[in-house]
Amino acid sequence: MNDDIFIPTDFRCCMCPNSDNSRSTICPSGGPKNKPETRCRFILTFLDNKKRKVFIFHDIVTKKWVSVIQKTKHMVKQLKVKELPARKYDDEAQHDLNIFAMKRGWTIYE
Numbered sequence: 001m002n003d004d005i006f007i008p009t010d011f012r013c014c015m016c017p018n019s020d021n022s023r024s025t026i027c028p029s030g031g032p033k034n035k036p037e038t039r040c041r042f043i044l045t046f047l048d049n050k051k052r053k054v055f056i057f058h059d060i061v062t063k064k065w066v067s068v069i070q071k072t073k074h075m076v077k078q079l080k081v082k083e084l085p086a087r088k089y090d091d092e093a094q095h096d097l098n099i100f101a102m103k104r105g106w107t108i109y110e
Contacts, residue, residue, distance in 0.1 A: 043094060045109040046101040053109055054079065054101065056093040062086060065093035067100070 045055040053070040059078075064086035068076040083100050087093040 042098070044098060044101075046097070046106040047109050048106050049104070054097070054106065056090060056097055058090070059086065064088060065090045067093060067097045
């Protein structure tokens with residue numbers, strides 16, 4: 001098996017030290033083979049087929065986490081599809097987005 005292939009996880013690591021800083025994309029625990037500071041395999045931003053960034057965002061009006069597309073540098077738009085409902089917790093929204101993106105073959109934004 002090639003260890004260089006990046007495969008996202010379905011959930012945050014149970015020992016995740018970033019649970020209080022939920023949007024951190026660095027895994028200080030090292031990840032596979034205890035490499036120093038690797039990227040998180042759960043908190044991800046994707047590029048859709050039109051090369052737009054897709055990520056989760058906390059809506060301050062509804063106080064829920066939603067999946068959004070970055071339309072321009074300063075504008076995001078909520079993705080309104082039934083597979084990506086607004087969620088109370090960020091981990092739930094990220095889980096939904098990871099599954100949705102992988103099914104559509106979106107690439108991970110680095």
